[in-house]
Amino acid sequence: QVQLVESGGGLVQPGASLRLSCLASGSISSFSAMAWYRQAPGKQREWVALITVGVSITYADSVKGRFTISRDPAKNTIYLQMNSLKPEDSAVYYCKVRLRSSDYWGQGTQVTVSS
Secondary structure, eight states: OOOEEEEOOEEEOTTOOEEEEEEESSOGGGOSEEEEEEEOTTSOOEEEEEEETTTEEEEOTTTTTTEEEEEEGGGTEEEEEEOSOOGGGOEEEEEEEEETTEEEEOOOEEEEEOO
16 A cells, blocks of 8 residues: 655746655655646546656646656655646646556645736
8 A cells, every 4th residue: 555645735826836745655666657647626637747667757738848757766755846837737736656556646735826
């Protein structure tokens, strides 16, 4: 069983930056994939960024060039650096990891971009 705790969300103005963190209960070196998703009110949850270990890092077109996913195995933490935030980035952000054949989700952290 993996537990994930997201943090770092908040209320910011358009153009600002935020860094989200996802702290895992165990070593993230054992995960085959790590991702960030988001869900805005009334919308389906959508994929934002993905690390497929040993293969690739990919981003949704809507965030490409503005968001960066990374990981720090020493801290068992996955990050999402978000720059040049827009109002349409407002959502609850979730991290998800894959361990063997199972997926685990965090509880989410709210990001609101508004002037």
